[in-house]
Amino acid sequence: MEKNKSQERWGNAEYAMDVGVLLSSTNRQIERRVCQRTAEQTQVNEALVAQILARQQVEEALRQSQKQLSELIEHQAQIKEDERKRIARDIHDELGQNLLALRLDISRLQERTRHSHPRLHKHTCIALNNIDLTIKSVKAIINNLRPFILELGLQAAINWQLDEFSRVTGLAYRLHHRSPENEQIFSDEQTLAIFRILQESLNNIAQHARASTVEVSLGFSADHRHFFMDISDDGIGIGAADIKKHKSFGLAGIRERLHAFGGQLIIDSTPTNGTTLSISVPVRESCYRNTDDGIAE
Numbered sequence: 001m002e003k004n005k006s007q008e009r010w011g012n013a014e015y016a017m018d019v020g021v022l023l024s025s026t027n028r029q030i031e032r033r034v035c036q037r038t039a040e041q042t043q044v045n046e047a048l049v050a051q052i053l054a055r056q057q058v059e060e061a062l063r064q065s066q067k068q069l070s071e072l073i074e075h076q077a078q079i080k081e082d083e084r085k086r087i088a089r090d091i092h093d094e095l096g097q098n099l100l101a102l103r104l105d106i107s108r109l110q111e112r113t114r115h116s117h118p119r120l121h122k123h124t125c126i127a128l129n130n131i132d133l134t135i136k137s138v139k140a141i142i143n144n145l146r147p148f149i150l151e152l153g154l155q156a157a158i159n160w161q162l163d164e165f166s167r168v169t170g171l172a173y174r175l176h177h178r179s180p181e182n183e184q185i186f187s188d189e190q191t192l193a194i195f196r197i198l199q200e201s202l203n204n205i206a207q208h209a210r211a212s213t214v215e216v217s218l219g220f221s222a223d224h225r226h227f228f229m230d231i232s233d234d235g236i237g238i239g240a241a242d243i244k245k246h247k248s249f250g251l252a253g254i255r256e257r258l259h260a261f262g263g264q265l266i267i268d269s270t271p272t273n274g275t276t277l278s279i280s281v282p283v284r285e286s287c288y289r290n291t292d293d294g295i296a297e
């Protein structure tokens with residue numbers, strides 16, 4: 001009986017030792033695993049941090065290249081305008097002056113032949129007529145290259161452009177405006193950009209919209225900090241695929257030109273309601289403070 005008890009105690013002690021050994025080995029295993037997991041986790045974290053950094057770098061590079069692209073587009077637009085200006089001046093100075101000199105000569109000849117050489121006189125009349133037509137088209141080309149009407153202000157230029165558009169396309173237009181009396185709210189570049197945007201939008205309507213009416217609204221935001229121009233047509237609308245067309249840079253060009261001076265473009269288009277391009281351009285701070293009495297309905 002005594003022996004049995006002693007055996008039992010030994011048994012218990014052995015069992016306790018086994019359990020102790022097992023526990024400490026399990027502990028070691030757990031510690032090893034925790035260490036391993038921690039190392040793995042650290043690696044994953046480091047990889048994540050590296051990925052985030054790489055992503056931030058890519059995003060920054062993308063931002064930079066978008067900025068560069070915007071600047072490039074603006075720069076190209078500026079070069080284009082300078083080149084147009086130079087060609088307009090050359091045509092005016094060279095071709096224009098020569099045509100006027102030619103007109104003067106033929107007109108003298110016309111006078112001299114009036115009574116003495118009726119047949120020659122008739123030819124001079126036809127020649128004079130042709131020269132006048134040529135002068136007219138040269139003027140139109142010059143004006144197209146460099147719209148002199150802009151010197152009378154944005155408002156006058158918009159009116160003229162809409163009249164021209166309507167004359168050429170036969171489409172009716174309506175113009176609603178709250179126009180700035182003080183045209184100095186925009187720099188020359190901005191004025192020209194707004195005018196070119198209107199031209200591009202009207203070209204798009206003529207080429208793609210199949211519209212019958214065009215509506216243009218000009219005005220200011222309630223706080224007078226933004227000028228806006230909405231150009232609407234009642235045509236077939238712009239499809240989602242149309243905007244992504246290859247080699248179609250008109251709308252993208254408008255957007256980038258606006259971005260260059262802090263403006264933006266919103267396109268609202270449905271097949272049933274046609275298309276509205278809304279552009280907004282920030283007004284110089286020194287100007288919007290005074291625009292309260294500078295706006296006429």
Ligand SMILES: Nc1ncnc2c1ncn2[C@@H]1O[C@H](COP(=O)(O)OP(=O)(O)O)[C@@H](O)[C@H]1O
Nearest residue numbers: 204205208209237238242248249250251252275
């Ligand atoms: N007012 C509009 N109505 C209908 N479709 C339009 C209009 N404006 C643009 N689009 C569509 O969007 C496309 C892209 O226009 P845009 O970027 O100006 O390039 P492009 O005129 O050279 O094709 C056009 O090809 C046309 O399909």
Ligand SMILES: [Mg+2]
Nearest residue numbers: 203204250251
């Ligand atoms: Mg276009």
